[in-house]
Amino acid sequence: MITTYSVQDGRTLRQEGIPGIEALRGAVWIDLLSPSLEEGRAVEAALALEIPTREEMQEIESSSRLYKEDEALFLTANFLYGVDEGEYGSTAITFVLASTTLVTIRYVTPKAFAIFANRVQKTPSLVASPDGVMLHLFEQVVDRLADVLERVGSDMDRASKQAFRNARGTSKVKVKARDAEMKDVLIALGEVGEVTSRANETLLGLTRILTYVGAEKSMAVRKENRATIKSLLRDVRSLVEHAAFMNNKANFLLDAVLGIINIDQNGIIKTFTVASVALMPPTLVASIYGMNFDAMPELHLSFGYPLALLVMVVSALLPIAYFKRKGWL
Template sequence: MMTTYTVAGGRLSLDDGGQPAATLRAAVWIDLLNPSRDEVQAIEQALSLELPTREEMQEIESSSRLYREGEALFLTAPFLYGADQGEYGSTPITFVLAGQTLLTVRYATPKAFSAFANRAQRSPGLLTSSDAVMLHLFEQVVDRLADILERLGADMDRASQSAFRTAKGTTKKKANARDADLKDVLILLGEVGEVTSRARETLLGLTRILTFVNAEKATAVRKENKPIIKVLERDVRSLVEHASFLSNKANFLLDAVLGIINIDQNGIIKTFTVASVALMPPTLVASIYGMNFAHMPELGWRFGYPMALLVMICSAVLPILYFKRKGWL
């Protein structure tokens, strides 16, 4: 799907579908979402450039993501999407600065894109030039990532409180629900770690793009838009640091939760071990009197059976009392 944004006389004109070459060249922003082959050919003919394929957009080497062809800049980075729906992922998005037109090629819709498109319809002043569109779009992405990281921080605080509150539970009811609570905490920490890593990947991609554009800003960015790059670099740097802090916190909480689980498992294993040791002497006594030898003095004794039961009970109780005295139970 192709959407063109054209500003004329301070008013925004938004069109979907195929447009003549003259209209495409006059557009300040052309957004391609899952473009068809016909749409790609129309763009390439109108703007005299060659768009990267989806496979080329997924290449990880810097020279394939950030480069110049003639007067056009090609900038590609992975972007986080779907964080609110729980079906999150990263998708490469290519930004092409071609003269007066910004071209975006994407195969998913991060929320920042739809939010910026709505803002642009209310405030056409954001679309004064192609570089202004790109930088304001980056601002929207950074704001969105900041919101996501704030939410992840709140989620981790709740996970931390839940984990340690569960660990302090001593009643039988809390002990029975402990496994389910700790499982929920582990799942939450896994999601937080995954989203945080993808958010950091997006921020690092933005950092590379801003560094590249900063080196090319003499020809790629208008003078009035250059301060936006400095603000973006500062915001991205602070978010990278915050994402690193959240990642370290998630690792700490993960270690703490796993430690709690190990303590519970050790307690269970210790209980089984003590029970096994306590049952060994009665088993020995029962084994002795279960042997079928002809000459066993107790076979003819009237009180042999009660005596054997008493010996087995005492041999089971005495080790348990000893373990409790030592503090092993």
């Protein structure tokens, strides 16, 4: 799908579908969502640019992601999407910045793009220039990532409190429910680590793009927007540090929760070990008197059976009393 944005009579004009060549040339922002071959060729013919394919967008080399052809800059980075739906991931999005037009090529719709598209309808000044569109879109992405990290941080704090409350034994729940809570904590911390890692990947991609654009002497980047680039770089770098801190905290909490689970498992194993050791002497007594030899004087005692039971009970209680005295129970 192809969507074009331009400003006419002080209002934002949005058009969907393949317009004419003149309309494409007059658009400030051309947004390509899963473009068809026909749509890609129309944009290439109108702007005299080569639109990268999806395979080319997924290349990881810096030279394939950030490069210049004539006066157009080709900028590609991975962007986080799908956090609200719970099916998050990263997708490569390419920005082709020419002197008169910004072309974005993407195959999913991150929420920041949807929000920015709605803002453009209400604020025509956002599409005053192609580099301004790109930078304002980056600002929206950064704001969105800040909200995501804030929400993920709150989820991590709740998971941390729940885990340590269970560890202290202050949670009045049954063992089965407690195990289910610890499982939920592990899942929550795993999701925190995954989201922060992908958010950090997006932020690092933005850092590379902004650094490249700021250093590139191209007619596509106007002087009045260079201050915005520096401001964005500061915001992105601060979020990179925050995301790294949250990722480290999530890893620490994950190790702590796994340690708590290991302690609980060790306690269970210790209980089974003590029970098996306590049952060994009674088993020995029962094995001895279970043998069928004629020369066993206790077989003919009238109180032999209760005596054997008494010996087994005492032999089981003595190890338990010894373990308690040693503090092993």
